[in-house]
Amino acid sequence: xxxxxxxxxxxxxxxxxxxxxxxxxxxxxxxxxxxxxxxxxxxxxxxxxxxxxxxxxxxxxxxxxxxxxxxxxxxxxxxxxxxxxxxxxxxxxxxxxxxxxxxxxxxxxx
Amino acid sequence: xxxxxxxxxxxxxxxxxxxxxxxxxxxxxxxxxxxxxxxxxxxxxxxxxxxxxxxxxxxxxxxxxxxxxxxxxxxxxxxxxxxxxxxxxxxxxxxxxxxxxxxxxxxxxxxxx
Numbered sequence: 775x776x777x778x779x780x781x782x783x784x785x786x787x788x789x790x791x792x793x794x795x796x797x798x799x800x801x802x803x804x805x806x807x808x809x810x811x812x813x814x815x816x817x818x819x820x821x822x823x824x825x826x827x828x829x830x831x832x833x834x835x836x837x838x839x840x841x842x843x844x845x846x847x848x849x850x851x852x853x854x855x856x857x858x859x860x861x862x863x864x865x866x867x868x869x870x871x872x873x874x875x876x877x878x879x880x881x882x883x884x
Numbered sequence: 885x886x887x888x889x890x891x892x893x894x895x896x897x898x899x900x901x902x903x904x905x906x907x908x909x910x911x912x913x914x915x916x917x918x919x920x921x922x923x924x925x926x927x928x929x930x931x932x933x934x935x936x937x938x939x940x941x942x943x944x945x946x947x948x949x950x951x952x953x954x955x956x957x958x959x960x961x962x963x964x965x966x967x968x969x970x971x972x973x974x975x976x977x978x979x980x981x982x983x984x985x986x987x988x989x990x991x992x993x994x995x996x997x
Contacts (some may be wrong), residue, residue: 818976
């Protein structure tokens with residue numbers, strides 16, 4: 775079945791540091807790929823998405839590129855802020871069903 | 885629009901008790917789903933529905949029932965609660981099309997003693 779593997783956390787960074795969270799997937803067909811973010815005490819919200827190979831999703835300074843050849847969708851941000859502290863989930867969808875990675879907790883220190 | 889709403893926010897049950905977690909959306913979305921979130925495991929799909937009157941099992945359906953009598957509502961029933969069902973439960977909805985964003989409710993934190 776479909777699956778998503780993302781780098782384990784927790785990740786602790788200083789403000790203005792570069793953030794990368796690795797995500798790889800296994801899926802049949804042509805899944806859509808997502809990054810969701812969960813702030814403390816809240817539900818998940820969509821951060822960015824890509825629906826086909828070589829698409830780049832971007833939002834709030836975060837970027838991720840759908841790489842079919844390496845089955846990857848790594849999340850990057852060039853300069854993180856304290857407000858980026860959250861849990862980040864990589865996910866894919868095939869036929870409506872979302873499959874999530876385990877989540878990566880990111881803490882940004884001032 | 886309220887989006888996706890869930891009640892209750894918190895619940896404590898004793899082993900063997902039953903209860904229903906409520907989920908409603910006001911966006912006229914066809915697709916609704918229930919997930920549970922456990923530490924280190926991400927979110928796992930319990931049940932989902934692609935429209936009123938249609939439901940199907942996800943990855944971890946045992947111990948849970950669902951029904952979808954209206955487009956707006958998708959309740960999750962715990963038939964006989966077990967400590968293994970202690971978790972945070974999220975309801976989500978989306979328009980049809982697997983590339984579409986799913987909108988999540990705020991979650992219900994359930995503890996089974």
